[in-house]
Each structure stands twice: as C-alpha cells, then as structure tokens.
Amino acid sequence: MRSATGRTEGGSTITQQLVKNFFLTPERTLRRKFTELVMAVLLEMHYGKEEILETYLNEIYLGQDRDRAIHGVGLAAQFYFGKEVRHLSIAESALLVAMVKGPAVYDPRRHATRALDRRNLVLHEAKEQGSITLEQYSLARAMPLGVVPKPETGTTPYPAFVQLVQRQLRRDYDDKDLRSEGLRIFTALDPRVQNAAEHALATRLAQFDREKRFGPPGMEGSVVVADPQSGEIQALVSGRDPRYRGFNRAVDAARPVGSLLKPVVYLTALQEPAKYTLVTPIDDGPFVWKSRGAPDWEPQNYDKKFHGMVPLRTALAQSYNAATARLGTDIGVEKVLDNVRRLGIERPLKPFASTLLGAVELSPLEVAQMYQTMASGGFKTPLRAIREVTTQEGKPLARYALRVEQAIAPEPAYLITAAMQGVVREGTAQGLKGMLPPETNIAGKTGTTDDQRDAWFAGFTGDRLAVVWVGYDDNRAARLSGAASALPVWGDLMAALQPEPLELAKPENIETVLIDPQSGLRADMSCPGALEIPFAAGSTPAGRAPCASELGVTVQEVKQKAKSWLDRLFGR
C-alpha cells in the first residue's frame, strides 16, 4: 500500500520517521536531520524492513483523545473501533491506513465523508496491488466506517482506578498543587485489561446470582490486576457495576483472606531448607492449639477428614488446615507474621495461631501486594497506579520511580512459587486447567472463609498478577468456595488476555531432581509418576526410591535410607 508506506512531509522515509518518533526530540535543525539520516541508515543495516515497519506501526500518530495522543495501530484500533488489531476487518484496517496522512483531517468521527472517501481510495490501491481480491474489495467498500462513539468528556469510565490515583497523589502532593493546573498524570491503567476484568466479573456474578436465587442485592466482587515485575496496577474493578463511583471494594473492603495466607506459612518453612523441603512429610492429623484465656483451637479440614503424613507441597496444594496450623505453630506465628510484613502488608496483624489460617482481614489490593513480592522472585515493588507525574512542560518529577526491595531470598521465593504451581497442577485450583493452556504454568492459591462468606483466588502468570474476591456486602454466606467462584472469574479474565507462561528465573542455588512421589526419595526415569522437584542446594534428599534401586544402589542401602527416613518421620 503505497499510500501507507510512501513518502510524507519533508521527504522522510519510514525509517527516518521512526527514528524521529522514537529516538529524538521534535526540534528541527539541520544537524538533527543528519543524525536522523545516519540513524536511519544504521537501523536499516541492522534490522529487517519488516521489523522497522512493525515498529513504525506501533509508534505512528493516529489521532488525539483530548490530551492523549493516540500512537500506534494497537491503541488506534481500541480508540476508533473498540477492538484489538488482530480483530480488525479489511475495511477498518484500511481506515487506519487512510488516517496516517492526517489524523485530524481524516478524523472519521468529525469528517466522516472525507474519511470514507480516503478509506475507499486505500482499498482501491490495495486491490490494484493485489493485496486483496476483487471480492474482498467490493465487500470492504460497502462497509460503513464502523467507528465506536468516543467516551464522554468530564467523566471517567474507570472511577475506581481514578479514585486510587487521586489517593496516591494526595498522599504525595498538597491539595493546592493538585488543584492548580500544571501536573500531568500518566497512569498505568490498561483499558484492555480493565475491560477484560470488568467483563469477567460481571458475567460470572450474574451467573452465580441465577444459580443461587438469593434475591437482591446480588453477589459482589472485586478484581486487581498488576504487572508482577513493575508493580504497575493495570486494572481495578470495585464491584459488579464498574461505573459506580462509591465504595471501592478493591481498595477499601478488608475481608478475611482464609487460605490466601497459607503460602506465607510454607514460605517461612522453606526458608529453613535443612528442616523443610517441598517433599518433607507434614502431619495432617487432628491438631489442638491451647492458649491461656482462649478456647482451644481445633482447625478442621475442608473435607472434614485428616490425611496423616503428607508431603509439604501436597499440604499446600490441597490447602490442608490441620497440617498448616501444625507447621505454622512449629515454626512460630511471629516468624510467619514477620514474612507477611516483609511481603508488603503494613497493617498490624494479631499474633494468634488462627491468623495462620487467614483469620485476617485484608483488601484485595493488599493481597495483590503480598503476592507481587512472591511473583517476582522475592523482590517487593510497591504497587503503583501512577506511572509518572510531569510538569505542564513535560519535565518528569521523580516521585513514582520504579523501586524494588529484596524482601525474600531468591531460593525460598522460587520454591514457594513452584509449590503454588502445584496448587493449579494437582491441587484445589485444578479448575483452571480447562480454562488456560497447561504450559501457562500458573501459580496461585484459592481462599475460602468460614461458611463460605468470602471466596478468593490470587495467582500469577509470566506477565500478570490478579486477585479476585467474591462475596456479599452484607456478609451473607455465599456457599461458594474460592475454587467455585473467584477462580472462574480469574480464569475468564486471564484467558481473555492470553497471558505469557510463567517461567521462573532459577536462582543459582536451586537444583531440580526427580522425586518418587510415594517415598519422597530420589527417583529415575524408571519410576512411574516421578516428578521434577526443586530443592535449595544441599537439601536434596539423599536416599533413592525403591523404584530407582537398579542404579547400582543395593537394596540393603535403600532399606537403610528408607528406615532413616521413617525414623525422621516418626521421631519428630
């Protein structure tokens, strides 16, 4: 399409335009023109034409949404058609190409006829060059412009997100500064993610209401989506009506978190690799906790059964309460709470044993912070709704810089993430299996509180972290577990975003070995159902499983190892 890739004003090639848009400031000097030319030549030598064109398409100016410049075909597709680029029709794509020459002159909302004429010219060119068939041409030509209405001025379609932005600003700036003109605020909101989150929540809540027939008011919910590496909040849904400007459940509704706190208990255990690995047997027998002045605490399991000795990773995957309570009180409640603080929870928590099982009220945003630290290998990055604040002239004010803090050592962070992948692969979150490709390797945790008043799912992929809460505002029992309600919302939301697989950067001191799940000992390929399990260096089990004994290890030796393992197991 010559009209798209040809020369425009000033005789720049596409490559030069790219250089201008991307690398340099918009001043016009001769020297700059030369630099531009040189960079363009270098760029063309180094990168293929296709890459350059692609980058160009991602940077090109295609219109103006009030103060916001629309750069790139991706944003333009959203702005004009409300859809993703890959879903554009031939006619719609041609309209974007038509606008390259002058987004204001050919603005399809303001100059529809002019835009239509030019779009049809582009279609004609495309047909002449053989990019589209005659039939495609005729069909596309007959199509209307198909532009969606522009959102109203003065109101934001995302009141919950804007509320958080205002709050973060008010924390850092005087009201006076905010009222006086001059600051330009760039937020991290990603409309595509926000729309996916709103849609997933609304659709599922409507479905639960129909199934429950409790009558109004219906179930409520909230969602937080963030980038685990940068800590940027990409979406915030405060309830089933996302346009409602009231109570912000995602930020202000602190609800009991239930099992969402369990990963912290196991993380704390895994910080002592000499004592705890992912395969260490944990006792899920009946457990009673006595403390003076308080009734005995006897946590029950969700299935009302006790499971005896289970590997540590299974206790987390199946969310066993008795095993977790015993493990947490063995390690020490204070130690676990110390980790909760390190992970980013600032509100004070009561040092009770029941806290271990989530008798703690947190907002979805706080939960997101806690999981962000685990999701990024132990590096806490404060969650931010604001990307940058600049003066009217565009001078950046360095207030919202990316900050990281190594809160947890890389090895235990890696191990707990692997354990949370087990929750999805073989535990309480297996429901996600049918919703997303298995290679996404999601890590996450379900949470359900007493009488199923609160249902949670918190989890992450390679590029996104999301926390979903579902329940009733009046605290009615929803009779839906986290796996049955919050998890499907999470799954729908992520499926719409096609997340990147979670590939953990393996710390130096982690080794992965084959383990026989029955014995918890070293396995080899001849062991049926052997699993690859990561260990902190030096904590790998020494013994070989019976199925692996032909590896030159005598049966006697295996028996010896097994005996010492059993001794350790029951001697505790």
Next chain:
Amino acid sequence: MKRYLLILLLAGCASRAPEPEPSAPPPPPPIPETPLARESVAIAGLMESARNDAAAGRLVQAAGSLERALRIEPRNPRLWHELAKVRLRQGDAAQAANLAARSNSFAGSDAALRSANQNIIEQARTVR
C-alpha cells in the same frame, strides 16, 4: 554526494554502531522472528537514549527511558543493571543495591554482568 560522505563520516564516529567491522566474519543468519527480536529495536533505542542522557548527567530522564524499556522487557538483566548504575549516581545506594540484585536474578550464567552487579552492591555498601 556530499550527503553520503557525511553519512560515512558520521557512521565512523558513532561509537555504538551496530554495524559489524568490515574485517569481521560474515554475521550469522538473522534469528527467526521472535517477540524478543521484534522488541529489540525499541529496547536498543531506549538503552541508547538512556546512555546518552546518563552521560550528559540527565539522570531522571535516563532512568525514565530504562523504566520504559523494562516495561517491554522486564526480564532483561542489562536494563536492571543500567538502572542500578543510574540510581547509584543519583546517590540512592539502597535502590542501586536492590536493582543490582534484581539484575543478578535474571543474569543466568553471564559472569561479567554478575561481577558488575556485585561491584555496584559493594559500592552501595561503602556509600551507606
């Protein structure tokens, strides 16, 4: 004619020209299209402007470019390393050390980068 001469002259001066030396063996065949390869134009550009800004003492701008690049490639250990260097120059030793550690977490077997990060961590310690 004059213009081409200038291009060659300027190209010769560009210190970080991605063009291989004439005497060097022919470059390996281009890597097949991966998302990484496609992003690299943007990353290279942002790295370059960050280096220029840093060299000229515009540290806030340099950090801004690096943060932008990190949004595209959050697992690129070089970007975390460069940001650590900028923070160290800004006198934020604690952040420098944390960012260098973050770089290490993605550095894999890149020994040179690891030792450069270690260097920053130690410098940060003496500053504090």
